[in-house]
Every structure is written in C-alpha cells, then in structure tokens.
Amino acid sequence: MKIESMKELIQQCEEEGKTISEVMLDMEVENSGKTHEALIDKMTARLQQMKDTIDLGIQDPSSSPSGISGGDALRVNEYVKKESILSGNYIGDAMSFSIATSESNAKMGIIVATPTAGAAGVLPGVLFSLHKNDNTPFEKLVEGLFTASALGYVIANRSFISGAAGGCQAEVGSATAMAAGAIVELKGGSPEQAVHAAAIALKSLLGLVCDPVAGLVEVPCIKRNVMGTAIAFSAADLSLAGVKSRIPCDEVIKAMYDIGSEMPRTLKETALGGLAATETGQQVKERMFKKKGGFE
Template sequence: MLKYESVSELVAEAEKRNIKISELVLEDQAKSMEKEPLELYEKMEISFQVMEDSIKEGMKKDQKSMSGLTGGEGYLMNEYAATGGISGNFMTKAMARALAVAGCNASMGRIVAAPTAGSCGILPGCLVSLYEDRGFEEKDVVMAMFTAGAIGMVIAEKSSVAGAQGGCQAECGSASAMAAAALVEVMGGTPSQCADACAMAISNQMGLVCDPVGGLVEIPCIKRNVSGLAIAFSSADMALAGIRANIPADECIDAMREVGDALPASLKETAGGGLATTPTGRKLRDKVFGLT
C-alpha cells in the first residue's frame, strides 16, 4: 500500500511499474478500500460532472454571491473570451471556468473542493478546458484527477491545504500543484514531469497569504483561482518542455509548511491583515455586515 507521504514515492513506484501515477493510485485505493477500481472511477467521474455543472451555474449572467460583493465574473470573462483576449481563446475560456466555479461556490452552489472551496476553480478550470476545448477523452481527464488527488494527499500529510493553517499558498498553491501534475499526465508526460510541474507550481505561490475581505471566500479568493490556473498551465508546459524543477517537489512542500508556520495569524484566514484591512476592504466588510 502507498503511504502518500512523498511525491517521490508515487513517482518511483509508477516508474518502476511503467504506469501512470493515476493508474497506480486507483489500484492502490481500490485495494485499501476493498472496492472495485471501476466503482472508484465512477465516483470520480461523478465529481468531474459536478465540476462541469458548477461551471455552467457560475457562467450565468445573473450569478451573485450571497453577500452581493461578487458575481458574474465567469460570465464576463466567457464573453470576453470570444475576442481571444491577450492570452488567446483557450486560456481566457479556462480563466472563465475557474471564475465560474469560484463564483458558484460564493453563491452557495454545489462544487468539488479540490482541495478546498476557496481554491475550487483551479482544477476544473484546467481539466474541463482540456476536455471541452482540446478534445481529450473524458476517461483520461477523469483518471488524471486521481493523480491530482494523490498530490493533494501528500501535501495534506506533509504540509497543509488549509488557509487557516498555511495561508492561501496552502489552498490555491496546493490546487495549482495538483492541477499542474494532472495536466502533465493528460498531455502524456512522465511521472517525473508531473512531480516537476507540481514543484514549480508550489514554488511560484510560496508565501501567498490568506486575507479574505470580511472573512468571506470572495475577495480576493475568486480572482486568485485564475492566477492559480495560469500557474498550473505554465508549470505544466515548462515540465513538458523538459525543464526540471531545481528544488524537488517534496522539498517545496516542506518549505511551504515552514513558510506557512512563519506567517502571522493576521495573514491566515482571519481577515486581520493584507487586502482585508485596506480602507476599501474595511468599507466592503462594513457594508456586508451592516456596520455603516
């Protein structure tokens, strides 16, 4: 049985058997849970369908968060994607999907926490885009979610995926690392390249604080899902190009834990610092809670 204590364990075992990380994880989880692999695959397939549904919900023109502070970002970006934008049609549509899922969450819609609600738009924004816009088989995309899940399990074991414990690097950083590894696998990359993409995604969000305005998972959380998605894509592309991570994934995860421990409480989901305590941040908080 796998211990999920290191990315290197996943890579070594997958490469030894000449299989994908997802295949290794599905087999291991089926054995440990005493279930058939098909049953676990079908459950993951349902999660992928929930991701697709949350994108549709968040794309609605009249989508609004419960607080009224945000809403419609997914719709606006999707409309803009038709122009191609600066980043091109594929990337702007992927951004729209990430915004849509995060917006769906803010409006109390059904989402897949991947790994958290605050970072829920990154993985679906990446994988649904490959499926819908690049024509990859659903089976390959769903299987890559097992790879993403395994990376998330390692991060949770070695560090944290909670903003209250490690800052936003633990949420959007972890989600971006999971997505980067999954993207590499779908694109035909090796397990080692999955690990490199994971490492680069984490290193590029090291120290990201959690400073939600009014304590709500909206500002700046929703837009940080787009940044995490962009980092996932760029990290995956670098790994696929043969660019190696200078610091191994496991050491990046350890460093993320150390940085998270060093962050003051005011920058770990308490709304006690950062953007939450700017003049505008305070005004928005007071507006939501009727303090003005």
C-alpha cells in the same frame, strides 16, 4: 499501502511502469476494498458535478449575497468568444470556467472541493479547458482527477491545504500544483515531469497569504483561482519542455510548511490583515455586519 512523498510516488510509478493516476487508483482499491469500477464511478460523479457547476455558473449574472462578487464568469466568457484573447484559448477558457466555479461557491452553490472549496476553481477550470480545446474525453479527465488527487494527497499529508492553517499558498498553491501535474500527465508527460510541474507551480505561489475581505471566500479568492489556472498551464508547459524544478518537490512542500507555520495569524484566514485590512476591505466588512445576521 501508503505513499508519503513525491519521491516514493515517482519510484512506485517507475517500478510498475504506471502513471500517477493508475498508482493512485490501485492504492485506493487496496485501502478501500472497493473495485476499480466503483472508484472510477465515484470520481466520475465528482467530474460531472464540476461540469454542472460550470454550466450553471457561466451564464449566471447574479451577485453574491454580499454584493462583492458575481457576473465575471459571464463577462470573461463573452470576451473569450469575441476578442482574440491575449493569453490564448486554453488559459482563456480555464479562466472563465474557474470564475464560474468560484462564483458559485461564493453563493453557497454546490461545488467539489479540490482540495478545498476556496481553491475549487483551479482544477475544473484547467480540465474543462482541455476538454474544450483538445477534445480530451471525459474518461481521461477522470484520470486527471486521480493524478491531481495523488499530488494533493502527498501535499496534504506533508504540509497543509487549508488557508487557516497555512495561508493561500496551501489552498490555491496546492490546487495549482495538482492541476499542473494533471495537465502534464494528460498531455503524455512522465510521472517525474508531472511532479516537476507541481513543484514549479507551487514554488511560484509560496508565501501567498490568506486575507479574505470580510472573511468571505470572494475577494481575492476568486481571482486567485483564475491566476492558478494560468500558472498551472505555464508550469505544465515548462515541465513538458524539459525544464526541471531545481528544488525537489518534497522540499518545496517542506518550504511551504515552514512558511505557513511562520505566517502570522492575521494572514491566515482570520480576515485581520492584508487585503482584508485595506480601507475598502474594512468598508465591506462594516457594511456586512450592519446587516442583520450579516447576510441575506
């Protein structure tokens, strides 16, 4: 069994009266021959790793080996606790959890790729913010991971999910679409609403280039993950309010593919253009390559 489009995914859900999460789990059971329980356990281990990464990252003041990231998760977490945060607690917590994850990633810490390591901060940020602010239980968060994986699965097979192939829109864009859909389903929205949220989120990140300073997954990647969490919550809210994406999600994904295909090589993870090519970006690169072997 395979699902090749968002349209098919919604149809499948509606025919069987199931959520996206349930349909994905059924499909995985059928394709892998493993039991529901075994697959849920496997996904739970991934969720647990996300939590461990956040718990570790949020109290880590250290810099990355390059010295261009680190310590911001702690900073944002303190701010969320003390001040009245303008973007509210949901986005505030999601931002600090997201930085915690992406900062750990930059230090070669252990993370869960969702769908990639460069975009690993968005989904954990959003899910554990729901956990903290809504008391959404662990089991529900695991369901959210299945929902997100279904959306990511369709995007990955119809377009791309790596920055080298399609720019940051393919990484943070896909992760944000997945997170937006997962929020909608966790908040009781329909499969159709979840897919609209994914479309709205992805549309707002179309065209985003992959221009990492010195080729490191740090600047601007970490902060783009943070922005992904804010967009995911906004897109989910819009969709839950009944707003629809005028362009169907499958066509948005096609647009992402076309844009990524036309994007010049300098803006697809080669560190040759965009922010990587700025004066400061170049200085960082020179500093890195002067060190023996680049690192450590």
